[in-house]
Amino acid sequence: MTDASPVERLQTGINGFDDVAMGGLPAGRPTLVGGTTGSGKTLFAIEFLARGILRSGEPGIFVSFEETAQDIRRNCASFGFPIAHWEQAGQWAFIDASDKLDEEASVIGAYDLGALVARIQHAVRLGARRVCIDSLSAVFSRFAGGAIARQEMHRIAAALAELGVTSIITAERAHEYGGLSVVSHHMGGAIGPSGGRCRARVVLALWCAGDLAPGVLRHCAGHGLRARGSR
């Protein structure tokens, strides 16, 4: 992969975003989407899948470490995204990795997230074109120490890149971008504050929280997200 080659873009269909993001997200690659709590990064991820279904019938997979699938279905009804209907139609699938439903598990000895990787690979092979993982922060807090999370996100990003799906991985805190340097060569791009700390190709300095040039994401109830250039 040469850095000079132009990266093919996948139009997200998110209102205004593709215009400020050089045509969309890097096609067939993972992109990191950064933003603090409440900044709308989960909504951005949801809408990325929803627009794929509405515009071009591209099936999507939502891997949720934060909200339960049930919460997301309910919250999305107000945006007019009939997720349960899409699930029945085979266009949307959840991998619900939220710990709310988890039983208490003891940890004894070494482990990795091999089963999660296998589940994602399996779901993608059923035909998904878009994948979201929400969020890196939750993976880090769940799997203590950070080393396992970092190593496994590397593996997941590599698996997604190999499968050739266009994907979003959301992240909350700045120090996690340090972790990104590990996965950067699998990442098509990163969306976040200036991106200076990561070696990933930064498509756009876009901070979901709201005010950094050149783009601003606005959360518009009833219309999903709207991205605006700040020029």
Place this chain on the structure above:
Amino acid sequence: MYAFRLYIAGQSERSQAAETNLRGLCESVLPGRYELEVIDAAQQPGLAEEHRILATPTVLRLAPPPQRRVIGDLSDHRRAAYALGLSREPGSAGGTRGGDQA
């Protein structure tokens, strides 16, 4: 009768360690009184989905209730026995004399 399901992902050293440790533990504590099923999540992702398995190795104790879940290669036999409800004592973190309770 005890029933365990061990989830692994591929035939790695870690997978084999978990299976060896679990079998050793069962043989010493529950000889002839247990069933162990090994599921490779890479081969049967649907079964991993069913029990919401993310980490491997993961052991589920399916019977008797309550269900218990232990993540890791079970390298510490004493703690593994306790976590799976096979001993009453938490044991030491060292686990040097693991699996010797009758």
